[in-house]
Amino acid sequence: MPIKIAAKVAAPLSLSPDLSVVGVYAPHTPKTASKKTGLPSQVSSIDRELKGALSAHALREEFTAKKDQVLSFSYFAQGKVRKLILIGLGEGPATAAEARTFAGRAARFANNEKATSCALYLPPGLESRLRALAEGIELGAYRFAKYFTGDRRPKADLAEVHIGAAAKLSADAKKQVDLGQAIGRAINLSRDLSNEPPNVIYPAALAASAEKMSKASGLKVQIFDHKEILRRGMHLIDAVGRGSVRDPRFVHISYVPRIKAKKRFVFVGKGVTFDTGGISIKPAAGMQEMKHDMSGAANIVGLMAAVAALKPNVEVHGLIAAAENMPDGNAYRPGDICKSLDGKTVEIVNTDAEGRLILADALAYGRALKPDYLIDNATLTGACLVALGAGCTGFYASNDTVGDQFAKAAGVAGESMWRMPLLEDLRDQIRSDVADVKQTGDRYGGSITAALFLREFIGDTKNWIHADIAGPATTDRPSGWTQAKGATGHGILTFLSLIETVAAER
Numbered sequence: 431m432p433i434k435i436a437a438k439v440a441a442p443l444s445l446s447p448d449l450s451v452v453g454v455y456a457p458h459t460p461k462t463a464s465k466k467t468g469l470p471s472q473v474s475s476i477d478r479e480l481k482g483a484l485s486a487h488a489l490r491e492e493f494t495a496k497k498d499q500v501l502s503f504s505y506f507a508q509g510k511v512r513k514l515i516l517i518g519l520g521e522g523p524a525t526a527a528e529a530r531t532f533a534g535r536a537a538r539f540a541n542n543e544k545a546t547s548c549a550l551y552l553p554p555g556l557e558s559r560l561r562a563l564a565e566g567i568e569l570g571a572y573r574f575a576k577y578f579t580g581d582r583r584p585k586a587d588l589a590e591v592h593i594g595a596a597a598k599l600s601a602d603a604k605k606q607v608d609l610g611q612a613i614g615r616a617i618n619l620s621r622d623l624s625n626e627p628p629n630v631i632y633p634a635a636l637a638a639s640a641e642k643m644s645k646a647s648g649l650k651v652q653i654f655d656h657k658e659i660l661r662r663g664m665h666l667i668d669a670v671g672r673g674s675v676r677d678p679r680f681v682h683i684s685y686v687p688r689i690k691a692k693k694r695f696v697f698v699g700k701g702v703t704f705d706t707g708g709i710s711i712k713p714a715a716g717m718q719e720m721k722h723d724m725s726g727a728a729n730i731v732g733l734m735a736a737v738a739a740l741k742p743n744v745e746v747h748g749l750i751a752a753a754e755n756m757p758d759g760n761a762y763r764p765g766d767i768c769k770s771l772d773g774k775t776v777e778i779v780n781t782d783a784e785g786r787l788i789l790a791d792a793l794a795y796g797r798a799l800k801p802d803y804l805i806d807n808a809t810l811t812g813a814c815l816v817a818l819g820a821g822c823t824g825f826y827a828s829n830d831t832v833g834d835q836f837a838k839a840a841g842v843a844g845e846s847m848w849r850m851p852l853l854e855d856l857r858d859q860i861r862s863d864v865a866d867v868k869q870t871g872d873r874y875g876g877s878i879t880a881a882l883f884l885r886e887f888i889g890d891t892k893n894w895i896h897a898d899i900a901g902p903a904t905t906d907r908p909s910g911w912t913q914a915k916g917a918t919g920h921g922i923l924t925f926l927s928l929i930e931t932v933a934a935e936r
């Protein structure tokens with residue numbers, strides 16, 4: 431069920447939900463703070479209503495509205511115990527990403543408090559961030575609970591959020607809330623697909639989900655089954671999927687704006703619905719995490735749903751290469767030589783480096799669409815986690831201009847991403863003695879050689895980005911606008927930010 435979100439001008443504590451959350455800017459100067467409490471005048475009316483109990487509590491807890499500081503407070507009014515939470519926003523003004531985090535944390539608190547209704551009171555100025563706030567509410571409230579039964583089921587779901595603004599709302603306030611909510615739900619769709627177990631989401635099921643979303647959003651969608659994959663010459667996708675009884679699929683979703691588009695984007699996602707490693711099998715410990723190896727593909731489904739809601743004046747294509755990597759009598763082997771869609775031959779060295787193979791065919795297909803931007807995202811290498819830690823995407827860019835553009839988009843989105851170098855010195859590692867290119871290099875620089883391998887398949891595409899999301903695609907602790915352990919949907923907000931920037935260019 432979608433959360434009901436409504437925004438209107440409302441004084442703090444004037445609404446009476448299960449939980450009240452107040453965003454508070456730290457006072458800029460002692461002048462704007464109350465002399466007695468140091469708190470901003472914004473909350474002094476609450477303090478008066480509570481007969482000074484709030485300021486006394488704030489003083490004791492040393493709450494000064496520093497960024498991310500939290501003050502939680504219970505009080506008795508109108509015959510009920512009520513809960514109030516203040517969240518510090520620092521000196522502000524809050525960026526869109528900070529506004530999203532604020533609302534996301536509020537929604538997380540609401541779930542933890544088993545609240546079904548929540549009021550979110552904004553400091554003056556934050557009413558201009560309704561879209562980001564609505565995104566945050568949906569994202570923060572997200573959990574993956576469908577497989578719990580009995581006691582393990584959540585006791586309450588957040589059903590309505592009242593946004594209480596301190597100043598007049600703009601005329602398109604409702605539109606902003608609706609758009610933010612649609613984007614938040616699109617990212618949650620990506621999380622759902624990634625969190626689903628591998629017996630539920632296999633290649634055909636992933637393709638069916640992409641089709642369902644496309645139909646519901648009015649997007650065009652094409653699905654290639656195994657026969658069509660072979661007919662078109664996508665032999666690398668076939669190779670990776672050959673060890674599974676569950677056939678591979680290729681999906682092409684397109685958004686074409688009504689008025690002639692200025693630019694064309696092609697996004698590509700790795701959709702390995704389960705990665706055992708194949709014949710080069712992975713160790714048993716932690717293998718269950720490899721159900722998330724289709725997070726890049728899930729992001730394509732979520733991104734396209736968000737694009738359908740945003741309706742930018744650019745063309746956007748989403749491509750998914752989906753396969754299950756299993757060991758079997760029919761599985762592909764180290765030593766095999768396979769031909770890619772663009773005709774290059776590849777010497778297979780390790781069947782656990784399957785992602786780059788299916789992406790190679792998808793990139794070859796994508797570059798034939800003559801995109802202005804070709805962007806792939808994939809849970810590609812453990813080496814990227816070694817380089818940057820588990821919370822940061824390593825991205826590669828074919829030139830500095832697009833690299834800077836992408837880094838800026840990630841900054842605006844508030845997603846942690848860092849540019850990695852395409853070191854030409856390492857190119858030798860993927861030279862093959864028997865085929866055009868070798869699938870893997872040695873252990874050192876493993877994320878870079880994977881990127882260099884992918885680059886072989888982009889042809890003359892000028893602007894290419896490869897985003898290795900192996901770390902941040904999942905999380906093991908709540909933070910910011912992510913509550914649940916598991917899939918995060920990390921990446922979608924950056925892609926959207928880039929799309930919007932390019933669409934706004936003249």
Ligand code: BES
Nearest residue numbers: 780782783785809810811812813870900
């Ligand atoms: N799906 C994995 C990469 C991965 C590792 C994602 C950890 C998320 C967390 C990928 O298919 C893989 O197995 N990569 C190998 C490549 C190696 C065989 C060259 C790796 O990183 O070890």
Ligand code: MN
Nearest residue numbers: 705782783784
């Ligand atoms: Mn693998």
Ligand code: ZN
Nearest residue numbers: 702705723785
């Ligand atoms: Zn993989």
